[in-house]
Amino acid sequence: MTVARSILLFAVAALFEIGGAWLVWQGWREHRGLWWIAAGVLALGAYGxxxxxxxxxxxxxxxxxxxxxxxxxxxxWGMVVDKFRPDRWDVIGAAICVVGVAVIMYAPRTPS
Structure with a gap:
């Protein structure tokens, strides 16, 4: 249950951080205004x-x-929200990162 909870927390954190950064991007780069930026800042704080x-x-x-x-x-996020199409190197790199997450977080450790 602890691993499942941890994975869920990572997913929620990702939504807040990536969504927050996207809102700031939209507010500034796409000229949508300060309310978008403010919402992004709040989402980034929630991630923390x-x-x-x-x-x-x-x-x-x-x-x-x-x-x-x-x-x-x-x-x-880019695929779903911005219709970005990653190439095979993007996918391979992301897969390597996910394997790294699994090793860092879920590898068996002996108590120190």
Whole structure:
């Protein structure tokens, strides 16, 4: 159950961070206005809180693993929201990142 909870938290964090960054991008680069930017800033702040609910107590480990989630999630967001079509190298790179997440977060460890 802990792994499932952790994966769910990574997914929620990705929605907040990637969605927040996208809102800021839309507000600034696409000239949609300050309300879009403000919504993005709030979403980015929510991402920071979601990360604190991960079961592992090590900030560095959580953030390092989340980096891989961010890579894969950003490509998925681009596909769904912006109709971006990743090439095989994007997909291979994202898969490597996801494997890295699994190793960092879920490999068996001996208690220190």
């Amino acid at each position: 809180f979601v990360a604190t609910f991960q079961p592992d107590p090590n900030f560095g480990r959580i953030l390092a693993a989340y980096g891989g989630v961010f890579v894969a999630g950003s490509l998925a």
